[in-house]
Amino acid sequence: GSVHWQRPGKEPEADLPYHRYRAPSAEVEMTAYVLLAHLTTQPAPSQEELSFASLIAKWIIGQQNPSGGFSSTQDTVVALQALSRYGAVTYAKSGAASKVTLRSGGDFQQDFQVDPTNRLLLQRVALPQVPGEYSTEVSGEGCVYLQTSLRYNVQPTQEDAPFMLHVYTIPETCVDSKAHKVFDIGINVSYTGERNSSNMVIVDVKMLSGFIP
Known part of the structure; x- marks a missing residue:
């Protein structure tokens, strides 16, 4: 249901739980330029071009992170410019409102009202249970953008450090008033890696x- 461009020889997408593959910066920028090209035809994009552009915009939106950006500064600028152009071309001035209903398998339900007065306002809600099954229902007229974001921490793998650092003071404790003003710092650095030499340190x-x- 989406269209994008990628460089040849690209590795397959990772299939991991709770992981959504993010395309490299170059591919986001490349696809955004193609979207701009479709939207800047003169005198105006045809209906076929707008339908094809919607498939491109869908892929670009899927690459957007929860903060609104993309992989880098450069592709973020081009992608946001393309999406803004897409929004301007497809905008229809209408007083109709849209209602978005978010439901879970339990008793959770949240309604969002989208109308011309708040169409640019971000509305969000924290999901009560993760993982869980949720469904959305949209009624009315207009266009709404739905996005889910999942944040979690991964414990970093413990690796053996190639150096050992030991720092101590002489004396170790402030036993008299002089130690509050003058003391020595001892530093021991040892290379514990697998190579014969550590090179410069x-x-x-x-x-x-x-x-x-």
Whole structure:
């Protein structure tokens, strides 16, 4: 149900749970330029071109992140320009309103009203249960953009560090008034990697506020 362009030799999309593949920046930018080309024909895009443009816009919208951007600054600028142009070309001035109803398999239901007074306003709601099955129903006239975003944390894999760093003070505790003003800092750095040599290593030591070396 969507159309996009990609570079040859591209790897297949990852099929992971709760993971939606995001295209590289170059492909988003490439597809956005094609959409702009379809929408800037003179004197005006035909109905066939608008129908084809809707398939392109659908793919671009699917690549948009929850913050409204894309992979990089450059493709974000071009993609938003293309989507803005698409919205301007397909805009129909109408006083009719649209109603969007979001339901779950349980008793959850949320209604959104979209009319000319709030058509540019972001409306959102937190889903009560994730994962879960939800359905949307749209009635009325107009165009609405629905987006779901899922955020979660992944524990990073623990890797063996190639260096060992040990920092200590002499004395270790402030046993007298002199230690509050003058003390030594000991730094031990050891290379524990698999290579025979670590090559160049830089140790950057910053002083505590109020102290000088």
